[in-house]
Amino acid sequence: MAEERPVSGSPSFTESDAEDFFVSWAAAARAGDRAWFEENLSEKFHTSIVPIGAALGRAEFLDLIDGPADIDFVATQVWVRRFGRVATATIVAEVREDLTDGPLAGSTPFVAALARGASLVYQAAFEHGAGRWRCTQQTIAGLQNARQGPEIPGAWLEEQGRGRISQALVAQWRATIAALLERQALAGDGGESA
Amino acid sequence: MSDTDLLASVDAVTSAIRSGRTSALEIVELALARIEARRPVTNAFITVTADSARHDAARVDAALRRGETLGRLAGVPLAVKDVLDVKGRPTTSGSLLLRDSVARRDSAAVSALRDAGAVVVGKTNMDEFAFGPSQRSFGRTNLPQDPARYSGGSSAGSAVAVAERCTPVAIGTDAGGSVRYPAACCGVVGFKPTFGRLDLTGASPSFATLDHLGLMAGKVHDVMVVREVLDPMPGRRPPVRPPVRLGVPRGWQHRCEQPVVDAFSHVLKSLRAHGAEMEPVELPDEDGTFAALLSTVSVEAAEALAEVIGLSRRADISDSVRMILAAGRAVTGTDYAAAQRLRRVWRSRVDRLLDGVDAIMTPTISRPALAWDDPDLHDWKIARFLPLFNLTGHPAISIPAPTSGLPAGVQLVGRRDEDTDLLATAAWAEERMA
Numbered sequence: 001m002a003e004e005r006p007v008s009g010s011p012s013f014t015e016s017d018a019e020d021f022f023v024s025w026a027a028a029a030r031a032g033d034r035a036w037f038e039e040n041l042s043e044k045f046h047t048s049i050v051p052i053g054a055a056l057g058r059a060e061f062l063d064l065i066d067g068p069a070d071i072d073f074v075a076t077q078v079w080v081r082r083f084g085r086v087a088t089a090t091i092v093a094e095v096r097e098d099l100t101d102g103p104l105a106g107s108t109p110f111v112a113a114l115a116r117g118a119s120l121v122y123q124a125a126f127e128h129g130a131g132r133w134r135c136t137q138q139t140i141a142g143l144q145n146a147r148q149g150p151e152i153p154g155a156w157l158e159e160q161g162r163g164r165i166s167q168a169l170v171a172q173w174r175a176t177i178a179a180l181l182e183r184q185a186l187a188g189d190g191g192e193s194a
Numbered sequence: 195m196s197d198t199d200l201l202a203s204v205d206a207v208t209s210a211i212r213s214g215r216t217s218a219l220e221i222v223e224l225a226l227a228r229i230e231a232r233r234p235v236t237n238a239f240i241t242v243t244a245d246s247a248r249h250d251a252a253r254v255d256a257a258l259r260r261g262e263t264l265g266r267l268a269g270v271p272l273a274v275k276d277v278l279d280v281k282g283r284p285t286t287s288g289s290l291l292l293r294d295s296v297a298r299r300d301s302a303a304v305s306a307l308r309d310a311g312a313v314v315v316g317k318t319n320m321d322e323f324a325f326g327p328s329q330r331s332f333g334r335t336n337l338p339q340d341p342a343r344y345s346g347g348s349s350a351g352s353a354v355a356v357a358e359r360c361t362p363v364a365i366g367t368d369a370g371g372s373v374r375y376p377a378a379c380c381g382v383v384g385f386k387p388t389f390g391r392l393d394l395t396g397a398s399p400s401f402a403t404l405d406h407l408g409l410m411a412g413k414v415h416d417v418m419v420v421r422e423v424l425d426p427m428p429g430r431r432p433p434v435r436p437p438v439r440l441g442v443p444r445g446w447q448h449r450c451e452q453p454v455v456d457a458f459s460h461v462l463k464s465l466r467a468h469g470a471e472m473e474p475v476e477l478p479d480e481d482g483t484f485a486a487l488l489s490t491v492s493v494e495a496a497e498a499l500a501e502v503i504g505l506s507r508r509a510d511i512s513d514s515v516r517m518i519l520a521a522g523r524a525v526t527g528t529d530y531a532a533a534q535r536l537r538r539v540w541r542s543r544v545d546r547l548l549d550g551v552d553a554i555m556t557p558t559i560s561r562p563a564l565a566w567d568d569p570d571l572h573d574w575k576i577a578r579f580l581p582l583f584n585l586t587g588h589p590a591i592s593i594p595a596p597t598s599g600l601p602a603g604v605q606l607v608g609r610r611d612e613d614t615d616l617l618a619t620a621a622w623a624e625e626r627m628a
Contacts, residue, residue, distance in 0.1 A: 016481070094569065170524040173485035177532045180482040184539055 013126060013133055014179075015078045015172070018089035021135070022075045022122065032067040042127055042136040050141040073120070079168060085128040093120045197224050198359040204270050204416045207362055211258065211269040218254035218269030218313065222247045225271035225315045228360045236336045236345070238354040239316040240276045241283055247271070250313045266423055268311030272304075273355035273364035276317040277324060278407075279396040280304050287399060288320040288348070290331040291502060291510050301396025303365055303407050303424060310423045315361060318351025321514070323399055323499060324372055326350075327571055328512035334566065337379060339600055343563040344571060346376030349408060353380040356410050363420050364410045367394070369401045370487055371580030373408030374592040378558035378603025381594045383624075385409045385417045385617070388610045389587030392424050399498035401491055403534075404584045414593060414621040421613065432615050434552075434622040440465065440606075441475035441551040449480075449578060451561035457595040457602040458557045461627045468626040475547050475554060478540045480578055486540075487581045488518075489525050489533040496522030514572070541586040548588070548609045553619050558592040558603030579605055589613045591620045596627060 021040070028036035045058040056064075077092040125137040200206050200216070201224060210216045226244050233239065254269045276286050279297035286292045299305075304314065319335040322328040326347035329335060335350040337343040338357045345354050349366025353376035356364050366373045368386040377384025385408060392407035394400050407424070411417045442462070447455050462472060495518050503511065503519060511519075547554060556579040564571050583590040588610055592603040606623065608616025 167524050170489070170521055170529065173489045173525075174529050174532070176479075176482050176485040177489065177529070177536050180479055181532060181536055181539075184536075 013087040034065040042134040047138040091122040201359045218251035222251040238351040241317040265311030271315045271361040272312040273361040275366040288322040302393035321348035324348040325514040328514045346379035348372040356382045366408045368408040369404040371577040379563040381601030385591040401494040439551040441554040464627040486533040492522035554607040558605040562600035
């Protein structure tokens, strides 16, 4: 898991920033930290939660944050595109706890689906203003329920179409290497040895 | 001395044989019995070469009776990762696809060690084609300390063979941490030399620019002995001159779980008490390390495995291997070249870091061995400190860190082509952090 660090205040927006945001989001949801959401969701925020067929505005979403929740997600893959002051992120996350038998079991169809190992995809848009990035839109969709699925990510990749996913992974490696080489060049640290 | 103590070190074996207290054949019988006794629990071996081991041991005994000069490893049982050829035996690379692939000659390392008198007692289990965790062909190799856990990979069986005192030494390969990771999980020493120093001829697959022959043993001293057989270098071992200066990565503790934080902190404290000086160092970007590693290894794996995989059905290959091969097809020539450029930059950077210290020191693994059902089993971050030095080619060794629970490891990284110095520093540290 990435180290804790502030998401805001940087004009760049990287995969690490998106993952950090997601980690903070999950932590705030776990703690029932409504103030975190008020601070990090833009005024025009809305969300679509596909598994329960809900489309919520900012106020409706904040009303859901009414106390600590026993949830634990971890981002397994992150892709980011940035267009000036707008960035989009696609985050594949995995549920780390089996909620089907816990205190939240069946509270909503969405929670009822959250077996350990279930995969979710978050598609989010961020806008930059006043020196910080805030989430302005988010769609949550379920990719599969682990109870019917395989136990390892490799098999999940197979089901999702390996060629497509590999292209995405390679694109991510390509971007990472390019960014590091660019940073290297900017820093004038280009010394190479035989 | 108990039977397992006898199998704990090279010198214990060779002194017992040379003194006549026991024979090489008796040593081999002890090793074979130990392998069979532990097989139901840890499943470390794919092939046990009992007949040829008895034959080779009898030759050592006969040579001793004739008064001939014995090799440095005369009668020492040796375990060989099943990626390295042993003449007349299959080299499976951990895959049933290759169960009939019988080697026509010994790999270079096996040949050299046999010339020095070592006796191959078996070929060890591993992750399929060295990508894991994936041990479905020959069953899982379990951690000796807790069989519900993965023993690390990919050279799992070699590490377990040493940890369980089936053999005093074992060999494996390391393209991204595959010797150091299981060594740390199992509580043994695992060494990868400077890239290219030890001959990998007869290893299959071998990843062209990343792979290293690796050595495993209970103590650094035994790694030194085996390395000297494989890579004789003139001169005596260099003494370690205090104060030893060690470069420790900034923020290491934020990237490890508590048991490893505790173990590594204890090591730092112990070595400081013995006069070591610690300097913070900044290692290259971790995500970039994995991007460069995977951009490289996927291409090299696709090349190395093309013939084998081309003949197989998809169902015959594990998901880990399928994924890496698919990625290898997606990486372009330009991507590969960019990764190599980044590697050269990092190699220079690590060279410069090592100008100021005797060695870089990191935890080997960021958390103790994982349970087979741990959702993080496939997460590369447990081995986050390892592949950088496959990319740069610097020599690196993992030595066990004292813990009260599952094993943890300390990795020391030395200057390129100064492997002897690194081993001397590792022996110094091993003695002082016990």
